Amino acid sequence: MKHIPILIKLALPLLLTACGGGGTSTTDVGVTSAAWTWSLPPNFPVPSVPADNPMSEAKFQLGRLLFYDKKLSGDGTFACASCHLQILAFTDGKTVSTGATGQQTSRNAPSIVNSAYHATLTWVHPQLFSLEAQMETPLFAIDPIEMGVNDSNRAIVLQRFENDADYRQRFSEAFPDATTPITFSNAIKAIAAFQRALLTGGSKFERYQRGEASLNAAEERGRLLFNSEKAECFHCHGSFNFNDQVNFLGARPTENLFHNTGLYNIGGTGAFPANNRGLIEFTGVASDMGLFRAPSLFNVGVTAPYMHDGSIATLEEVLDFYADGGRNITSGPHAGDGRLNPFKSDLIALIDLNEQEKADIITFLKTLTDDSLLTNARFSNPHP
Numbered sequence: 001m002k003h004i005p006i007l008i009k010l011a012l013p014l015l016l017t018a019c020g021g022g023g024t025s026t027t028d029v030g031v032t033s034a035a036w037t038w039s040l041p042p043n044f045p046v047p048s049v050p051a052d053n054p055m056s057e058a059k060f061q062l063g064r065l066l067f068y069d070k071k072l073s074g075d076g077t078f079a080c081a082s083c084h085l086q087i088l089a090f091t092d093g094k095t096v097s098t099g100a101t102g103q104q105t106s107r108n109a110p111s112i113v114n115s116a117y118h119a120t121l122t123w124v125h126p127q128l129f130s131l132e133a134q135m136e137t138p139l140f141a142i143d144p145i146e147m148g149v150n151d152s153n154r155a156i157v158l159q160r161f162e163n164d165a166d167y168r169q170r171f172s173e174a175f176p177d178a179t180t181p182i183t184f185s186n187a188i189k190a191i192a193a194f195q196r197a198l199l200t201g202g203s204k205f206e207r208y209q210r211g212e213a214s215l216n217a218a219e220e221r222g223r224l225l226f227n228s229e230k231a232e233c234f235h236c237h238g239s240f241n242f243n244d245q246v247n248f249l250g251a252r253p254t255e256n257l258f259h260n261t262g263l264y265n266i267g268g269t270g271a272f273p274a275n276n277r278g279l280i281e282f283t284g285v286a287s288d289m290g291l292f293r294a295p296s297l298f299n300v301g302v303t304a305p306y307m308h309d310g311s312i313a314t315l316e317e318v319l320d321f322y323a324d325g326g327r328n329i330t331s332g333p334h335a336g337d338g339r340l341n342p343f344k345s346d347l348i349a350l351i352d353l354n355e356q357e358k359a360d361i362i363t364f365l366k367t368l369t370d371d372s373l374l375t376n377a378r379f380s381n382p383h384p
């Protein structure tokens with residue numbers, strides 16, 4: 001059976017409607033309110049925005065201030081940006097993250113770039129559909145604690161913003177109809193607006209797609225392999241966002257949201273480590289063991305370590321893992337041959353890739369890094 005890369009299927013209709021920019025790097029499309037105009041790369045669809053949280057520049061700027069502000073955490077020591085650093089494409093470079101009180105999360109901090117387009121949020125959660133809903137976890141979760149906001153310090157946290165004339169004015173401007181603008185609900189809406197606008201557009205691959213750059217021989221070989229039935233990558237990383245579950249204005253629901261890639265097979269039973277078993281934790285269905293969301297591959301060149309638990313250190317090891325068709329752990333508490341995991345996706349199997357071919361795919365993956373985003377002043381820390 002011949003598979004047509006999803007990339008092409010998704011990109012075509014959009015190119016027809018959105019190529020008015022003619023060679024410029026962004027196109028203004030989908031003006032949804034007087035206060036906001038999307039600047040999107042030509043092949044990016046218009047993000048879907050909740051009806052009760054329309055975009056505005058005032059909200060974006062307030063959200064940016066809050067995202068970088070430690071005042072938003074219970075004890076005033078932690079900001080969203082403590083675990084989502086711009087220079088690392090809004091990841092933290094750690095295997096798993098450490099929260100405000102020193103507790104570790106069980107997961108690796110994912111990039112929040114292009115999260116406007118995620119159909120579901122986090123490494124696996126079949127019902128987490130909006131950035132607003134997702135934010136309840138880092139703000140209020142008690143196990144593990146991330147920002148550490150709870151019933152006993154909620155009022156104190158809000159008072160920090162009430163006491164600040166600049167914040168008072170900005171909350172009022174961002175939420176002009178609200179009688180009490182400074183609330184957690186509004187802080188969440190503002191940060192979500194900031195995140196929705198955090199989009200790539202300047203990577204070498206995107207410039208290549210617009211005819212503004214050309215790929216060298218190794219990058220082009222890697223691109224062809226990535227999209228080939230030999231390496232299979234595009235089946236799960238083939239959308240315009242280099243994953244397989246995307247949401248945008250007018251998108252149809254995506255199927256097959258989660259996959260088991262054969263990272264573990266503890267004791268040969270198919271099991272994954274206790275704190276990180278994947279979709280089964282929500283469904284209780286045995287075959288959902290070890291299923292996680294395929295992440296976007298934009299900026300993977302700077303987001304090591306990899307996978308939901310940060311258990312693969314380098315892109316070289318990621319390619320060895322895929323070429324082997326899974327990971328064989330020979331000793332320790334997680335011992336077991338992931339290549340034989342009974343719940344592994346059919347698309348993960350031994351691939352006959354030589355060292356040159358693995359290197360070419362990595363060279364291609366590095367064209368997905370948007371250096372301009374990593375240093376873009378519009379997304380940087382606004383506090384002195």
Ligand code: HEC
Nearest residue numbers: 080083097098099105107108109110112121122123138146
């Ligand atoms: C202690 C470190 C830490 C802090 C602080 C933190 N995050 Fe995260 N963030 C994570 C981790 C770890 C995950 C992955 C969670 C999972 O998969 O269960 C995550 C996931 C996310 C996601 C989902 C991205 C995706 O690809 O689906 C978003 C969005 C996000 N965080 C935004 C925020 C915002 C906004 C804040 C501040 C209110 C914040 N984070 C604070 C560590 C942190």
Ligand code: HEC
Nearest residue numbers: 231232233236259292293294295306307308318322345347
């Ligand atoms: C069956 C679907 C599937 C296929 C095929 C697939 N991937 Fe993945 N990929 C995933 C999933 C799911 C994850 C996350 C797994 C986890 O954390 O447990 C992932 C993770 C990754 C990561 C880590 C990203 C990060 O931010 O941690 C990279 C890099 C990657 N894949 C590249 C590739 C390449 C290159 C290929 C082709 C050789 C490929 N993938 C084929 C589903 C797939």
